[in-house]
Amino acid sequence: MAQRAAVARRLPLRDRIGSITSGTLAWIYAALLVIPFYYFIVSSFKTNEEIFESPLAWPTTFDLSNFTTAIQQADLGLAVANSALTTVAALVLTLLLALPASFALARARGRAGKIVESVFALGFLIPSFAALFPTFLLAAALGLFHTRTFVVFLLPATALPLSIVILTSFMRTIPRELEEAASMDGASSLQVLRQVYLPICVPGIATVLLLNFLSFWNAYLYPLILIGPDTAQRTIQVALPTLKVDAGTDYGVLMAGTLFTLLPVYLVYTVLQRQMQRALLSGAVKG
């Protein structure tokens, strides 16, 4: 501590001001994020009256009844299972498709590779809302309307452009000599992907997993229309709004329900965040 203070004293005045300013801004930004999150958590233990009377006050009790009410009223247990089902299946499918595609694009040297890469990038240009009606027609034509299966196939399609861009960029940073050495040892393309590229790409894969997990887990419109309202199938984001009513919404219950749905997001983020940071740092150093 004393050592850090001594270092700070040795810094020129301009740097010290810059350091203090950036530090202050960082704390303000952190507060901007923390205060709503704090409000969100404490509200899930309060009644409507307590929420509106003293929004930031500490709860008088940590009774979990709001959570049990939310889970029971909106069938959140089933909804979480459905969300987990569709999200995990879609993530697996995304990786199964994106990894070989990125591997091929990263190794490609010709014009065809660039064209294919551009085609994938075109996916960014399609607004998801605009694709809703054709997607609905497709689901109906395939006989997969009101099934999770269709959404499991659809979500990777929406995620592939970004996943391939990220993974391709990551794989391009891998020295080509490693691949050549493996090939000289007799490794097939699949072995090169599995034995050489994948171990090095773990931070990139984690990034893709995390970004796609957030996107899949939070999807609302497509699951609402395509999976439908059957409680045995509907996802968490479709179930949650049933806790909101026209008049007299119990915000404590609504907050508790929302917090319950955020727990998996927090868990996944905790597991994958270090890898994602590593990927970002690695990009910064190598870039």
Added chain:
Amino acid sequence: MSHGISRRTLLGAALSGGLITPLLAGCGALVPASSGSNALTVHTQISGAVAGAQVFSDVVAAYQRSTARKVALLKNGSDLPIVFETSTLAGKEADVAIVNMMGRTLSWTRLGATVPVNDYLDDWGLRDLIIPEALAEWTDDKGRLRAFPFTRTNWPVSFNTGLLEEAGVGAIPTTSDELIAAADALRSKGIGPVTVGGSDWSGQKMFLQILQGFITQDEARTVFSTGKISESPGAVAGVEHFVELRDAGVFVDNVQGYTSDSELTQFNTRKAAIVPAMSSALALVPNERAAEVTVGGWPMPSGGGVLERPSVIKSFNGHGIWISENGLKKLDLIKPFVQNLYTPEVTDEFILGSGRDMSRVTDTVSKDFPLVAQGSRLTDDDVTPVMLPDLLIPDAVFEPMIQATALAYGSAPADRIIDAFEKSYQAV
């Protein structure tokens, strides 16, 4: 190079996910309830946190047990109409929909998404069980009964007599002059007078209710379906009356920013003494607060109005039981299900268990929901019923109109409010 997660772990997790997914899919609870061809599918808005949701689930469960028939409940909130419509396009809509008649659902019968139920009303012996006014309200201009009316709504005004007494107001106000005097007295004691959701539909309903103090019901039909306030001297007087009340401080401060949720909370926490709220919301007022509340009507204009008594919005436009095109193939399953919903026992369960007002003829009055009971006891000798204009306002006008009425709760003069109101109908 060392990583927090090994490649093996990551691949293992991915493969496990891939294996667990189909296993989970095989779990009984996750198998679609609507998948069986013998199941009656019911798409209901009486779900989640809506008053009566638990009663409805229990009633359906009991029906399944006693009849050994399978009923699959599909649940949505306010997004039910759009989900039902897209399902209809794919030919996979539920056999029965239980939803209110507002906005998109108004066109369902006309477009053939649902079938008129006139014939079944007599065949299934329901005509005498349902309040005749409810049947009239659910019948369109071509004589088609859109759906069986199930729940209904009262929209009385709740007065916290404890707070009024603290402010020295002995009786609940029944005229606008008395209301203004009561508001002054309440304000002098630091108590908010009337609270309402100025920024949403609850403020819109209040605004339209005040307008109806100066126009007959026939005039109201014209004004609300065309939006032409300026062509109706009565409606113009109604807007001016609204502005007079607003400027006299009848509404709580910053009412323009409140919602239907915040109005109820203000009332429940004694921040405001008066609230107009529909019966399903009154069921949510805690007993401690309800003990000091008297339910009545909105004070009639002291001069120039058309009302003889304070007004209350009365509507049979709660939830209705609609039959879809798919439902036509399962009428043998729908008939006993609907008949069961109109038995006295089920009606009592809804009234006593959830405080719902029902469209079925009944003498049962809510016991555990005293304000709902007070509201349902109001007769035409106590209040003058006025209409809920939802059936007349075109779907596309709803949101723009709410913006116009939110403007009215600010500081806009009458002519600007009228202009904004009329412009909201340009969306049609």
